[in-house]
Amino acid sequence: MNRLVLGVDAGNHKGKVVGPFGVDSFKTNICDWFERDVEEKFGADDMEFEIGNRKGFAGSIAEHEDDYGNGTRYGDSKAHEDTKIRVLLAINRYLNRYCPHFEHVSIVTGQPIKRHKAAEKNAISDMLEGTHSIKVNGLKRTITIDKVGVAPEGSGAFWSNPQMGTIRIIDIGSGTINAATIIDNHHINNASDTFNFGMETVKNKNDLKGIARGIIGNTTKLKWKKDDKILICGGTTEGIAPYLSEHYHNAEILVPSMNRGEGVSTLHPVYANAAGFYVLAKGAYG
Amino acid sequence: MTSNENRKNKPVSFNLKDELDLELLAHAEMVNPLTGKSRNFSKYVKRLIEEDMKGGDHNYKTEGTKSHVSTEKDFYTIEIKEAQGSFL
Numbered sequence: 001m002n003r004l005v006l007g008v009d010a011g012n013h014k015g016k017v018v019g020p021f022g023v024d025s026f027k028t029n030i031c032d033w034f035e036r037d038v039e040e041k042f043g044a045d046d047m048e049f050e051i052g053n054r055k056g057f058a059g060s061i062a063e064h065e066d067d068y069g070n071g072t073r074y075g076d077s078k079a080h081e082d083t084k085i086r087v088l089l090a091i092n093r094y095l096n097r098y099c100p101h102f103e104h105v106s107i108v109t110g111q112p113i114k115r116h117k118a119a120e121k122n123a124i125s126d127m128l129e130g131t132h133s134i135k136v137n138g139l140k141r142t143i144t145i146d147k148v149g150v151a152p153e154g155s156g157a158f159w160s161n162p163q164m165g166t167i168r169i170i171d172i173g174s175g176t177i178n179a180a181t182i183i184d185n186h187h188i189n190n191a192s193d194t195f196n197f198g199m200e201t202v203k204n205k206n207d208l209k210g211i212a213r214g215i216i217g218n219t220t221k222l223k224w225k226k227d228d229k230i231l232i233c234g235g236t237t238e239g240i241a242p243y244l245s246e247h248y249h250n251a252e253i254l255v256p257s258m259n260r261g262e263g264v265s266t267l268h269p270v271y272a273n274a275a276g277f278y279v280l281a282k283g284a285y286g
Numbered sequence: 287m288t289s290n291e292n293r294k295n296k297p298v299s300f301n302l303k304d305e306l307d308l309e310l311l312a313h314a315e316m317v318n319p320l321t322g323k324s325r326n327f328s329k330y331v332k333r334l335i336e337e338d339m340k341g342g343d344h345n346y347k348t349e350g351t352k353s354h355v356s357t358e359k360d361f362y363t364i365e366i367k368e369a370q371g372s373f374l
Contacts, residue, residue, distance in 0.1 A: 027305075044304070044305075044306050045305070045306065060305060108374065149374040150374065151373045151374055152373065155373060156373055159370065159373075184369075185365075185366065185369035185370075186369055186372055187372060187373055238319075279370075280370050280373055280374060282362070283362050283366065283367050283370045284367075284370065284371075284374060
């Protein structure tokens with residue numbers, strides 16, 4: 001029996017997966033199934049899925065529906081079920097891409113710091129653990145998820161490049177921003193929080209200076225100091241880092257660093273959470 | 287003037303309406319923050335081919351230096367596992 005260990009960051013905008021064979025990312029938009037115009041073409045990342053009693057599309061086609069569709073996309077009330085679909089699609093993509101013969105998987109996935117509580121973590125584990133029969137783009141597959149760990153987003157990214165001392169992490173996501181404090185490898189909850197804005201929810205996502213100002217204001221309330229060691233990760237890290245550095249003089253980009261064979265490999269900071277989750281998963285289930 | 291007589295050029299086409307192609311192109315043309323110049327595309331492609339010949343993984347940039355973690359076995363000490371447990 002082959003068992004795979006993965007870190008899965010199932011974001012609202014993109015899903016990121018890090019595992020022993022490499023990484024994968026894909027658009028996580030989901031919409032209800034609808035009759036397609038025969039003239040339409042599937043994009044490279046489009047997925048037509050049947051998972052449990054849900055049938056729909058994921059990828060670019062669902063993104064298009066989000067922007068121009070008739071409102072069939074799923075709302076907040078199904079947030080948990082959407083997470084299940086995203087995680088299963090993420091695992092399915094990884095298996096197809098790197099190791100189709102695996103059936104058993106153990107993962108660590110994430111939850112915003114603010115919602116990283118026992119009841120919510122258990123709900124996610126209960127939903128994901130077990131055997132799932134799925135159908136994606138006409139192909140059936142059975143995936144058994146043996147173990148699920150749920151780590152705080154942003155904080156979990158620490159393990160993609162751990163270092164001693166007091167470390168602050170700013171994790172810029174599409175819907176939320178996580179601000180984490182880690183002291184000597186331990187997560188410090190009362191100096192960490194999730195802010196309810198992200199790159200896809202602000203009025204003007206090109207106003208990086210304004211977004212940086214919002215982050216600085218909120219982290220100052222957590223008593224973060226100007227000369228603290230700050231690590232920045234997420235999809236827009238490079239763009240926003242200079243603005244955050246104007247206030248936080250010791251801010252750096254968090255570059256995930258992984259052992260690969262005889263050397264060290266680095267990944268884009270967008271993979272920081274998934275890479276950190278993978279390191280946690282290997283420690284817990286590897 | 288340099289001659290192209292002894293060179294063979296193989297153009298790579300990117301579909302500017304395809305999201306994945308655009309992402310690949312942006313990555314290939316990424317500006318090096320140290321030099322302010324974008325990547326040398328020819329060199330980059332040749333390095334990828336070389337890595338492929340060696341059986342490398344293109345998703346990772348291998349730097350060939352020792353990490354903060356010398357080996358996985360050394361890394362996952364009892365203290366680290368205990369610290370990691372507090373994250374889950």
